[in-house]
Amino acid sequence: MGRPRTRLLDRQRIAAAALELVDEQGEFSGPQIARRLGVQTGSLYHHVDGREGIIELLRERVAGAIDPATLDLRPWDSALAAWARSYRAAFAAHPRAVPLLMTNPVRAPRVLDQYERIVALLIDAGFPLPDVMPVVIALENVVLGSALDLAAPEVMWDVADATRTPRLASALAAVGENRTDRAFELALEAFLEHARRGPVASG
Template sequence: MPRPSSPILSPERIADAAIALVDAGRPFGVNALARQLGVTPSSLYNHVEGKDAIVELMRGRLAAQAEIVVPSGLEWDAVVEYVVRAQRAMFAAHPRVLPLLVGKPVTDVTVLGYYEALAHALLSAGFADDDVLVIVAVLDAFALGSGLDLSAPPEVWRADPATALGRLVGRGDPGGVRADRAFDLGVDLLLTSLRARLSLDDHVVQA
């Protein structure tokens, strides 16, 4: 059987090549991706509708590789922590991909699946409908920022040692350790605040 004249494309192969292109800091677009894959742009368009569709393939591929599937039977706060920690790890591994992801609506079924599990857990816990989407957005922003923080330089602040900030920087933990401590504290603060809000809402309803 003769070999195909051009590489066989699949959603996974397209997504992997696109992620590699962006991770390397190279310009991203249909033409650049086609060159990366060794095919013509027209061949690529036979598999994807355009740049937005490629970005969504990337989103789904990252989620699939990260294996973000919320375990069943968790309490709502455990679901929140699971999703935030899993997202942070996924984002931290590919910080250059993030600006592309946040600029497009989420349509990938895998990603929508863990957002659905998060929304369902919050609603089942008793959070008001009007609050749930806002809480999800807050958690999203925290996970995104924490993921990017892991790619920050070891020395984030170069302050005068005579200032309060400079003194704290001089005594503080190095980059990755500081980022992990900040993330853990942030998770604790978010969960404490959400538990307090839920308790307050329960008291209001009972009154």
């Protein structure tokens, strides 16, 4: 029997199957991926280094939707804002992957390359070195929290008795559409405004 014209298994197919499972159920396992791809479980690990290797494939696949060109913008705060919006959009497409990725160290080289660029951007802008990672982490907290919020139910506060919490009921009635987008922009601008007050306030 001749060899198949297309490979049954590669890293891209493993990542795609794992991400489908995470989107569906918030988790994955090697046997589940293997069943979805029609291969033996052991075959997966000829291509990836265990569960952590699959998680890094997921990270690369999700983060691959972030536009790296945003980091070429200037001044530095425009670059950070554009990168944050692109980052949020990428992860909002797969919100159930966020907890999985947040509990595993970042090792994927292409993802680390983006962080290298962000660190360089902040250093070049004049941020003291001890402040750089807190700024990056704080921005990620805003982005990933908002990505999770996009997957939340439309009604997060179920006010059955408005007479018990009248101000909350009124605020919920007044919020209107796009509450998650508005909340993200508010948090992002507050973050940037705080960062601008640092030693490079002039940008």
